[in-house]
Amino acid sequence: MRKSFTLLEVLISTLLLAFVFVAMSNILTSLKRTESILQSKKEDKSDYLIKTLYYDIINADEINVSKTANPKIDTITLRTFNSLYKIPKPYVKWVVYKGALIRAESVDNFKENVGTIDKFAKNVKIFKIYKKDGKFLIFVNNKFFEFKGR
Numbered sequence: 001m002r003k004s005f006t007l008l009e010v011l012i013s014t015l016l017l018a019f020v021f022v023a024m025s026n027i028l029t030s031l032k033r034t035e036s037i038l039q040s041k042k043e044d045k046s047d048y049l050i051k052t053l054y055y056d057i058i059n060a061d062e063i064n065v066s067k068t069a070n071p072k073i074d075t076i077t078l079r080t081f082n083s084l085y086k087i088p089k090p091y092v093k094w095v096v097y098k099g100a101l102i103r104a105e106s107v108d109n110f111k112e113n114v115g116t117i118d119k120f121a122k123n124v125k126i127f128k129i130y131k132k133d134g135k136f137l138i139f140v141n142n143k144f145f146e147f148k149g150r
Helices: 007-043 046-058
Strands: 060-067 074-080 091-095 101-106 116-121 127-133 135-140 145-146
Touching: 007 074, 046 060, 046 101, 046 116, 046 135, 046 145, 060 127, 074 127, 091 145
Parallel strands: none
Antiparallel strands: 060 074, 074 091, 091 101, 101 116, 127 135, 135 145
């Protein structure tokens, strides 16, 4: 009866353990890289904000810009073909609520329900919309965007 491992058994177990450590190291490195990419995309929501607002405006049939009690904040309500939730020709409202820029999408012009709500920006102090000759100039905090509507 033997009481110890042979040299071959020790080498095989060491190689298996090294293989496991290399695999785990590669997985952790990949996870860190993915996390950094996702974090950078999460922090840069301004591109998503611009694209969504742009597609809402260029695909809109009806666009109404309303002033609010705050002179630095407007509300835009539109009927568009751009839907984030596959609603055919939804009503969309962009509004600043408790300092956040909110996009609400509804089937029935917000008469019976609010619909789905997405938060696009935090700490919004300025959301102004100007329309002239079919062009829209939109200010969100310190950035401005120009779109050409229909």
